[in-house]
Amino acid sequence: MNNPWKILSTKTVYQNPWIRVREDAVITPEGKNGIYGVIESKDSVIVGALNDKNEIYLIYSFSYPAQSWQWELPGGGSDGEDILEASKRELAEETGIVAKEWIELPRTRVCDGLMTEKTATLLARDIEINTKIASEDSGVIEKGQFFSFDEVGQMVDKGEIDEGQSITALYLIERWLIKNKLI
């Protein structure tokens, strides 16, 4: 299939250290002149840290855009570094967890209508917790704990977990655990 859009020109309309917003002048699929605004950001990582009961570690952290606290998986921007290194750094900073085994699951796109960002979901297994290395103690993460996948599913049903990137990662991780007969 052909690309149904024709891009005539592009310009940056806003930029900060984390995102660039560009506006493209386009011919739409209907053949009209139009614009399309796209948000570009560095790819992100999200980490499912599993204990020996195959429970998963969630953090209770503050979302600035939502201005509210939420349960979610650890993760963040890759800062352009290697995905595995970014995952190790984010997990250690946010939880104090270090892991001997790392498994990368398929990459996903965050918001296909507006953003270019992709997320890498990584499984961290054979873990140890050393809270002394958790450096992100500036008040954006209030607590963290392990939950079984039954508990996590119930939290999603109740809206207690409502963060889409975390739910996408949970889908991937749960499939991996079921395929490997671990839950």
Add this chain to the structure above:
Amino acid sequence: MNNPWKILSTKTVYQNPWIRVREDAVITPEGKNGIYGVIESKDSVIVGALNDKNEIYLIYSFSYPAQSWQWELPGGGSDGEDILEASKRELAEETGIVAKEWIELPRTRVCDGLMTEKTATLLARDIEINTKIASEDSGVIEKGQFFSFDEVGQMVDKGEIDEGQSITALYLIERWLIKNKLI
């Protein structure tokens, strides 16, 4: 818990008919002066249309930000209208499907670090397909078909479905079907 951020001021730095980008001047959780860029957009809907075998309808459509074709669930922006009306409109436009039974599942947030957008996931059951009413024939949707949840899971594993909002919706829908002993 308190809000770890302090918002000093806010300004719109870019706006088009679909998104507004604002930049807030803040005191960060570390106590420093900084900025936070937030993308605001209307809430969106995503629809899981199920046939009488509890297979789900996916469309093969073009993502402008990714500049590629993908399998995903039907849906789109709400245009500020009622969530159920938006869901009926998007489903009819994109697939020609009309449904007698509609069930709303928990709302989720698309990108908790950058966006305010929430997505409503709706189940559409007791359906009929009338391709004559599918008006979105401008080349952004190439085809559509029903898939079993086994097939959908395998497509996610292979990266053939990699769109996070669709995968989040699949998680919610699959849980609903399992709870209701339908798959």
